[in-house]
Amino acid sequence: MKTRTKRDIRRDQLVGVAIFLGVWEVSAQLFDKPLLLPPVSAILAALWDLLISGELLTALGESILLLIVGLFVATVIGFVFGTLIARSKTAYWMLNPYFSALFVTPTIALVPLVLVWFGFGFTGRVLVVVLAAVVPILFSVASGLRDAPGDLIDVARSFGVKGEIPLLFTVRLRAALPVLMAGLRLAAGRAVVGMAVAETYLRLGGIGGLIKSYGAVFQTDYVFAAILPLSLLGITLVTIIARIERRLHWA
Amino acid sequence: MLDRLKRPSSYLPILSLILVLGGWEIVGRSINPLLFAPPSAVVGMFGELMATGELQAAATITMQALFLGYALAVIVGIPFGILMGAVPRFGDILQPYLYAIFSTPRVVVVPLIIVWFGIGFGARLFLVFFWSAIAISVNTAQGVRHARPDLVEVARSFQASRVQLARHVLIPGATPFVVAGLRIGAERAIVGVIIGEMFLQIVGLGGIITTGSSELIPAKMLCAVMVIAVLGTIIVTALDLVEKRLQSWRGEAA
Numbered sequence: 001m002k003t004r005t006k007r008d009i010r011r012d013q014l015v016g017v018a019i020f021l022g023v024w025e026v027s028a029q030l031f032d033k034p035l036l037l038p039p040v041s042a043i044l045a046a047l048w049d050l051l052i053s054g055e056l057l058t059a060l061g062e063s064i065l066l067l068i069v070g071l072f073v074a075t076v077i078g079f080v081f082g083t084l085i086a087r088s089k090t091a092y093w094m095l096n097p098y099f100s101a102l103f104v105t106p107t108i109a110l111v112p113l114v115l116v117w118f119g120f121g122f123t124g125r126v127l128v129v130v131l132a133a134v135v136p137i138l139f140s141v142a143s144g145l146r147d148a149p150g151d152l153i154d155v156a157r158s159f160g161v162k163g164e165i166p167l168l169f170t171v172r173l174r175a176a177l178p179v180l181m182a183g184l185r186l187a188a189g190r191a192v193v194g195m196a197v198a199e200t201y202l203r204l205g206g207i208g209g210l211i212k213s214y215g216a217v218f219q220t221d222y223v224f225a226a227i228l229p230l231s232l233l234g235i236t237l238v239t240i241i242a243r244i245e246r247r248l249h250w251a
Numbered sequence: 252m253l254d255r256l257k258r259p260s261s262y263l264p265i266l267s268l269i270l271v272l273g274g275w276e277i278v279g280r281s282i283n284p285l286l287f288a289p290p291s292a293v294v295g296m297f298g299e300l301m302a303t304g305e306l307q308a309a310a311t312i313t314m315q316a317l318f319l320g321y322a323l324a325v326i327v328g329i330p331f332g333i334l335m336g337a338v339p340r341f342g343d344i345l346q347p348y349l350y351a352i353f354s355t356p357r358v359v360v361v362p363l364i365i366v367w368f369g370i371g372f373g374a375r376l377f378l379v380f381f382w383s384a385i386a387i388s389v390n391t392a393q394g395v396r397h398a399r400p401d402l403v404e405v406a407r408s409f410q411a412s413r414v415q416l417a418r419h420v421l422i423p424g425a426t427p428f429v430v431a432g433l434r435i436g437a438e439r440a441i442v443g444v445i446i447g448e449m450f451l452q453i454v455g456l457g458g459i460i461t462t463g464s465s466e467l468i469p470a471k472m473l474c475a476v477m478v479i480a481v482l483g484t485i486i487v488t489a490l491d492l493v494e495k496r497l498q499s500w501r502g503e504a505a
Contacts, residue, residue, distance in 0.1 A: 094267035196356035215362020
């Protein structure tokens with residue numbers, strides 16, 4: 001079997017996409033049930049319409065704001081508790097089980113509760129994103145800090161870095177950076193899901209709300225057109241973080 | 252995760268459980284009962300739901316969709332992944348679509364699932380099956396393709412037959428990847444079944460959350476959430492253990 005170069009793969013994939021879109025378009029035209037399978041041309045027209053009317057950009061803006069605020073809060077909380085769990089056995093045994101349970105509980109199951117408690121405003125939605133994203137960050141901080149290299153810490157100590165807090169920022173966090181980025185990448189993927197869940201539940205604005213509104217009136221072409229940018233948003237976010245991560249591994 | 256700390260003292264988790272439950276009870280009693288419920292109320296609700304049989308019925312419905320969908324995902328996902336791995340061109344062409352579908356939050360696909368499959372058992376089954384099948388097949392394909400070339404070379408130079416090659420090199424090499432896929436697939440399946448029950452057909456454990464929220468009975472919601480959390484923990488932990496055991500087999504080789 002000869003090895004396939006990146007260019008071979010790229011070429012195959014482009015041909016594949018062209019055939020896929022062609023077959024979709026033709027079969028959708030022949031099938032002629034736009035409710036079930038809108039043709040690609042109709043989806044593109046819908047996408048264009050959403051772009052021109054500004055509906056898509058407004059919704060994307062809302063969603064991205066929600067994502068950024070949610071990820072930021074999740075990072076702060078993850079750092080505080082992750083550091084605690086890594087540095088203290090007591091904290092580990094007292095807190096870890098709850099975070100593990102949170103990790104395996106589907107975020108969607110928590111949404112009704114969160115929205116009842118914190119309202120349907122921005123706060124409630126941010127909290128849903130935080131709940132979805134916080135655990136991978138927290139676990140990566142905890143395991144990254146625990147694996148801090150002893151020799152680096154000794155060197156820093158001998159160069160006069162005293163105290164746990166300066167050590168944390170000068171050595172431990174930097175040594176843990178690749179692990180932290182891996183956690184952040186996982187968290188970003190989950191944050192996008194959390195965002196979609198928060199917005200879709202009860203049609204609360206943003207791109208999720210847009211999709212739900214068009215779904216409710218069975219405009220399948222518009223549903224496709226609105227899902228596309230959402231998927232792209234998630235993929236882009238994760239790809240960017242993965243890029244940074246790879247660069248850190250080389251350093 | 253984080254399992255290198257061996258249990259220093261068993262009283263800490265118990266102490267923390269008492270603190271959390273106590274704090275929750277105090278806070279829960281002081282808040283409007285339409286918004287929040289103390290653990291005592293949740294336990295009471297648990298007993299009530301068990302006594303009427305509502306909880307068992309709901310859990311059965313959830314488990315049926317979960318296990319059937321997951322079993323289908325395993326049956327379809329593994330052979331499909333092997334095919335994707337064995338025919339690299341096929342795998343490469345398919346990869347972007349699977350990745351795109353996998354990265355799309357499922358709640359936003361719900362409108363499409365409604366027009367395609369309706370809101371019945373089939374639609375819920377699809378939500379469980381499809382995403383978990385993608386996870387399983389993508390990981391399987393990765394495992395098949397990442398067979399160590401040096402081992403394959405050695406086996407070939409000893410004139411191993413195709414069956415021997417598969418039996419001694421390819422399958423052991425791919426197994427850890429497949430098991431990782433099975434675990435990710437199971438996580439996806441659990442979320443999928445709950446989404447289906449909250450957004451498509453209001454039944455099962457997810458349905459209890461939805462009805463609890465519309466009837467403003469937080470104890471009912473919390474009760475269902477906790478049952479789901481416990482079930483999820485059991486399933487994921489079990490697969491985690493299997494995965495770890497297989498990884499220690501693999502040892503340093505990979």
